[in-house]
Amino acid sequence: MIVSVLKPPYEITSSxxxxxxxxxxxxxxxxxxIYRLK
Incomplete structure (x- = not known):
């Protein structure tokens, strides 16, 4: 979805x-x- 839109600059997306x-x-x-403290 969003990932497919951002795919062209793949290195930027993955980072x-x-x-x-x-x-x-x-x-x-x-x-x-926090849950453990409760």
Whole structure:
């Protein structure tokens, strides 16, 4: 969907996707920690 639109500059797209994925992973880890504290 969005990925297919962004595909031509593939290296830029993949680096952005990796960045977004790492941010989401960090948020998920923080949320897990919060849930454990509760």
């Amino acid at each position: 952005i996707l990796k960045l977004v994925t790492s941010i989401l992973d960090n948020i998920a880890e923080k949320n897990k920690t």
